[in-house]
Amino acid sequence: xxxxxxxxxxxxxxxxxxxxxxxxxxxxxxxxxxxxxxxxxxxxxxxxxxxxxxxxxxxxxxxxxxxxxxxxxxxxxxxxxxxxxxxxxxxxxxxxxxxxxxxxxxxxxxxxxxxxxxxxxxxxxxxxxxxxxxxxxxxxxxxxxxxxxxxxxxxxxxxxxxxxxxxxxxxxxxxxxxxxxxxxxxxxxxxxxxxxxxxxxxxxxxxxxxxxxxxxxxxxxxxxxxxxxxxxxxxxxxxxxxxxxxxxxxxxxxxxxxxxxxxxxxxxxxxxxxxxxxxxxxxxxxxxxxxxxxxxxxxxxxxxxxxxxxxxxxxxxxxxxxxxxxxxxxxxxxxxxxxxxxxxxxxxxxxxxxxxxxxxxxxxxxxxxxxxxxxxxxxxxxxxxxxxxxxxxxxxxxxxxxxxxxxxxxxxxxxxxxxxxxxxxxxxxxxxxxxxxxxxxxxxxxxxxxxxxxxxxxxxxxxxxxxxxxxxxxxxx
Amino acid sequence: xxxxxxxxxxxxxxxxxxxxxxxxxxxxxxxxxxxxxxxxxxxxxxxxxxxxxxxxxxxxxxxxxxxxxxxxxxxxxxxxxxxxxxxxxxxxxxxxxxxxxxxxxxxxxxxxxxxxxxxxxxxxxxxxxxxxxxxxxxxxxxxxxxxxxxxxxxxxxxxxxxxxxxxxxxxxxxxxxxxxxxxxxxxxxxxxxxxxxxxxxxxxxxxxxxxxxxxxxxxxxxxxxxxxxxxxxxxxxxxxxxxxxxxxxxxxxxxxxxxxxxxxxxxxxxxxxxxxxxxxxxxxxxxxxxxxxxxxxxxxxxxxxxxxxxxxxxxxxxxxxxxxxxxxxxxxxxxxxxxxxxxxxxxxxxxxxxxxxxxxxxxxxxxxxxxxxxxxxxxxxxxxxxxxxxxxxxxxxxxxxxxxxxxxxxxxxxxxxxxxxxxxxxxxxxxxxxxxxxxxxxxxxxxxxxxxxxxxxxxxxxxxxxxxxxxxxxxxx
Numbered sequence: 001x002x003x004x005x006x007x008x009x010x011x012x013x014x015x016x017x018x019x020x021x022x023x024x025x026x027x028x029x030x031x032x033x034x035x036x037x038x039x040x041x042x043x044x045x046x047x048x049x050x051x052x053x054x055x056x057x058x059x060x061x062x063x064x065x066x067x068x069x070x071x072x073x074x075x076x077x078x079x080x081x082x083x084x085x086x087x088x089x090x091x092x093x094x095x096x097x098x099x100x101x102x103x104x105x106x107x108x109x110x111x112x113x114x115x116x117x118x119x120x121x122x123x124x125x126x127x128x129x130x131x132x133x134x135x136x137x138x139x140x141x142x143x144x145x146x147x148x149x150x151x152x153x154x155x156x157x158x159x160x161x162x163x164x165x166x167x168x169x170x171x172x173x174x175x176x177x178x179x180x181x182x183x184x185x186x187x188x189x190x191x192x193x194x195x196x197x198x199x200x201x202x203x204x205x206x207x208x209x210x211x212x213x214x215x216x217x218x219x220x221x222x223x224x225x226x227x228x229x230x231x232x233x234x235x236x237x238x239x240x241x242x243x244x245x246x247x248x249x250x251x252x253x254x255x256x257x258x259x260x261x262x263x264x265x266x267x268x269x270x271x272x273x274x275x276x277x278x279x280x281x282x283x284x285x286x287x288x289x290x291x292x293x294x295x296x297x298x299x300x301x302x303x304x305x306x307x308x309x310x311x312x313x314x315x316x317x318x319x320x321x322x323x324x325x326x327x328x329x330x331x332x333x334x335x336x337x338x339x340x341x342x343x344x345x346x347x348x349x350x351x352x353x354x355x356x357x358x359x360x361x362x363x364x365x366x367x368x369x370x371x372x373x374x375x376x377x378x379x380x381x382x383x384x385x386x387x388x389x390x391x392x393x394x395x396x397x398x399x400x401x402x403x404x405x406x407x408x409x410x411x412x413x414x415x416x417x418x419x420x421x422x423x424x425x426x427x428x429x430x431x432x433x434x435x436x437x438x439x440x441x442x443x444x445x446x447x448x449x450x451x452x453x454x455x456x457x458x459x460x461x462x463x464x465x466x467x468x469x470x471x472x473x474x475x476x477x
Numbered sequence: 478x479x480x481x482x483x484x485x486x487x488x489x490x491x492x493x494x495x496x497x498x499x500x501x502x503x504x505x506x507x508x509x510x511x512x513x514x515x516x517x518x519x520x521x522x523x524x525x526x527x528x529x530x531x532x533x534x535x536x537x538x539x540x541x542x543x544x545x546x547x548x549x550x551x552x553x554x555x556x557x558x559x560x561x562x563x564x565x566x567x568x569x570x571x572x573x574x575x576x577x578x579x580x581x582x583x584x585x586x587x588x589x590x591x592x593x594x595x596x597x598x599x600x601x602x603x604x605x606x607x608x609x610x611x612x613x614x615x616x617x618x619x620x621x622x623x624x625x626x627x628x629x630x631x632x633x634x635x636x637x638x639x640x641x642x643x644x645x646x647x648x649x650x651x652x653x654x655x656x657x658x659x660x661x662x663x664x665x666x667x668x669x670x671x672x673x674x675x676x677x678x679x680x681x682x683x684x685x686x687x688x689x690x691x692x693x694x695x696x697x698x699x700x701x702x703x704x705x706x707x708x709x710x711x712x713x714x715x716x717x718x719x720x721x722x723x724x725x726x727x728x729x730x731x732x733x734x735x736x737x738x739x740x741x742x743x744x745x746x747x748x749x750x751x752x753x754x755x756x757x758x759x760x761x762x763x764x765x766x767x768x769x770x771x772x773x774x775x776x777x778x779x780x781x782x783x784x785x786x787x788x789x790x791x792x793x794x795x796x797x798x799x800x801x802x803x804x805x806x807x808x809x810x811x812x813x814x815x816x817x818x819x820x821x822x823x824x825x826x827x828x829x830x831x832x833x834x835x836x837x838x839x840x841x842x843x844x845x846x847x848x849x850x851x852x853x854x855x856x857x858x859x860x861x862x863x864x865x866x867x868x869x870x871x872x873x874x875x876x877x878x879x880x881x882x883x884x885x886x887x888x889x890x891x892x893x894x895x896x897x898x899x900x901x902x903x904x905x906x907x908x909x910x911x912x913x914x915x916x917x918x919x920x921x922x923x924x925x926x927x928x929x930x931x932x933x934x935x936x937x938x939x940x941x942x943x944x945x946x947x948x949x950x951x952x953x954x
Contacts, residue, residue, distance in 0.1 A: 017673035018651055020643075021684030024672060029690070029707035039693060078676055127693055134687075135671070138646035139654055166497070169615035170820040172805070173652030174495055177616055180649075194612070195501060196494035199555055207498030210611075212827040213506070215839040216516060216604055219950045230506035242842045242950065272848055324820045328649070332809070332817030340809030342819035343647040343801045350689040362692040365719045371749055473696045473719065 039353040043121035045346040049331040058144030071096040102416035106409040111431035142346040144183040146329035151187025157308035165192040167327025180327040208236040224254040232263040248282040252289040267295035283316040381405030396457035516830040520598035522823040526808040535621030548573040579893035583886040588908035619823040621660040623806040628664025634785035642669040644804025657804040685713040709740040725759040729766040744772035760793040858882030873934040
């Protein structure tokens with residue numbers, strides 16, 4: 001299969017204006033001030049909305065966007081005509097016309113379990129360059145990391161039963177459907193219903209039948225026969241259009257007819273009702289007909305908590321099709337009422353600037369817990385025990401000696417050049433699976449448990465206190 | 478301003494495979510069966526997640542997609558090579574190669590308040606044509622209707638204070654950011670931070686400063702001065718980077734300096750902390766400095782409930798920048814713990830087929846409340862009282878005489894030809910505002926109140942009972 005034509009998918013060439021307005025006004029003010037000194041910004045997630053870990057995802061799209069970001073003549077003409085950034089200066093127009101990212105990007109590879117406040121992306125470059133793609137970076141990282149994490153939780157809950165992404169119809173538009181398919185595959189689903197995601201990312205496509213196909217024929221039985229005739233090797237019959245139990249009996253009839261033609265009915269799908277009770281009854285109907293090999297798939301408002309409940313109660317379900325709560329990352333625990341906002345609190349913050357060759361670490365202050373930032377350019381080191389299990393992470397300043405541990409922030413782009421091979425989504429899924437198995441069990445629970453130990457190096461801790469003590473540069477002039 | 482180049486924005490020409498896998502397998506089975514009889518399908522929303530109404534949105538993108546849907550040679554080659562739909566038959570390949578929607582679309586215009594179970598889109602055509610774009614239709618209608626509705630609730634809560642869309646960075650990818658800007662403008666925001674949405678939909682762009690701009694300079698005061706120098710007519714200063722109260726005092730200094738140059742500081746923005754207390758303190762600091770004209774804007778984890786609380790307590794806030802909970806449509810009431818899934822339960826269901834010139838209404842049955850569907854092709858009639866206020870809606874079968882009321886489903890496409898002028902988003906915002914003012918107050922509450930009366934015509938009611946009584950066509954063969 002050919003590599004995906006990503007530029008067609010993402011249309012980066014027309015997306016330079018996917019930017020918040022203030023990125024442009026700040027850039028204009030920086031140009032006016034002749035301020036384009038080198039600075040560093042970090043992407044990190046302030047808190048984990050559910051459970052105790054995140055699976056990093058989205059880097060490939062972000063880096064592809066940054067490296068291909070160009071302002072077209074049409075963009076520039078529109079910016080001038082609309083006076084979007086005040087009267088755009090010639091210097092600013094020339095800056096945008098010649099824009100080509102020339103800085104450095106270090107990042108934690110996709111598929112890696114990560115924790116709150118760890119820098120996941122570290123970008124260094126001229127101050128305008130580093131800022132102008134912030135909105136895109138945040139949107140894509142926040143969304144894909146949310147979905148990869150959510151899916152990883154569902155996979156854990158399913159304890160070996162397969163899960164599929166059925167979410168495109170409830171995803172927030174086209175990109176959300178496509179990126180949710182990608183991120184959920186990294187998180188562990190076996191396939192997606194969304195064909196274009198299958199095409200672009202080489203993910204297996206899956207699907208059954210819609211109610212329409214059945215309503216569109218004189219009877220359910222005729223519809224089942226029609227489908228089985230067309231797809232004798234891959235028929236999964238949707239049995240809840242009229243009455244699930246009668247639907248199961250019709251599926252048995254068709255299954256037995258397929259046997260006489262030396263085919264096997266693959267499965268039936270439940271899409272509504274009490275999935276525990278119905279799966280048990282349908283299993284018994286199938287078994288009585290000698291169709292013990294026919295699998296039961298279930299869909300309909302599923303999430304990790306519902307899957308966990310069904311599996312714990314030994315529902316005879318071999319596969320789950322997960323829609324709304326996978327593709328939106330619904331951060332909501334129906335058991336406790338916790339959560340409720342389907343977004344990750346990921347931010348991209350300035351941590352350091354260079355002023356006449358002097359490196360000046362900076363931080364945002366806040367009285368709100370978790371809203372101040374860690375100053376300075378940083379590296380994250382992960383320590384493992386003798387069995388390869390994660391023991392703890394330490395965040396150190398960039399120029400500190402490593403003192404062991406695996407450095408998570410990896411070189412991706414150096415002086416504007418890609419120096420990293422992006423793994424395929426299959427490789428990323430394998431990586432996420434292996435890495436997650438190294439996270440000690442207490443940190444893998446569905447509910448909020450013990451936080452994984454992440455500490456700051458003494459020097460970073462000292463820098464933070466020092467900046468706090470020295471006061472805030474509110475009026476240092 | 479030129480009309481937006483929507484094809485560039487949406488890239489429909491490459492999006493034919495934005496389809497769930499089963500749309501293709503069912504189409505292949507229909508081709509094998511030589512079943513391409515005329516049928517009708519309806520888009521409707523099963524229940525309203527928050528409050529008592531929905532604002533319809535998304536139609537323009539859906540119709541544009543349907544009318545431009547083409548399968549490229551590359552799409553067809555990939556489908557064949559990957560054996561996605563089994564061995565694709567020549568007939569099916571030819572069908573897809575020649576695909577051009579030739580059916581009829583009726584829809585409720587965007588910006589109209591609508592209610593649960595009312596058909597919002599009615600599509601009639603050959604059965605495969607009607608099905609193949611289902612995934613796109615659902616994704617875009619569900620999302621934009623969710624966001625237009627959510628925003629309309631925020632606008633009501635703000636009681637005249639202006640609201641802006643600041644959500645792109647937490648939106649679920651690129652389309653979500655762009656479509657949220659569009660839908661939230663229909664719902665009533667005064668502008669968006671997302672520049673590309675401003676460009677494509679002619680929405681005013683707004684923005685202030687990021688913390689980065691302030692951290693990137695020796696002091697907050699210097700940063701404020703730099704920004705005010707570049708944008709003397711439109712400066713809104715972000716004052717919470719280090720300390721909000723000191724930030725307000727610095728803003729006063731800069732505001733007084735601007736006065737000496739005959740300019741006026743437009744506003745300050747609070748982005749964290751106790752917004753009620755801080756807005757009061759900052760107002761008092763500004764007023765003491767004689768800067769009574771400087772406005773206070775607030776942002777940070779806002780939704781309609783928080784805005785309602787702030788306005789009810791008379792917080793001196795003139796404008797709200799709303800991010801995460803606008804762009805994700807967070808269906809969650811933090812006061813009651815209700816909700817939690819950021820998606821609309823909108824579905825697209827088969828309601829009628831034509832079998833040898835006989836019109837056969839169909840329905841999906843379900844024992845679950847609200848999961849069975851209304852059979853037959855239908856029209857929605859809205860009745861107003863003498864003052865123009867909405868009184869009630871009646872859903873009738875398509876061929877019933879109207880008996881008064883305004884028919885909501887409007888001709889959009891006839892035999893594949895667009896017969897409708899899509900209003901601009903400004904017209905849609907005006908329409909939504911006027912229409913919503915006609916909905917009686919009890920149905921406009923933020924919390925779940927009395928449902929607006931929507932009844933079925935006696936003939937539709939009779940058809941539904943009759944189909945239920947006659948039993949389900951599970952094995953009519």
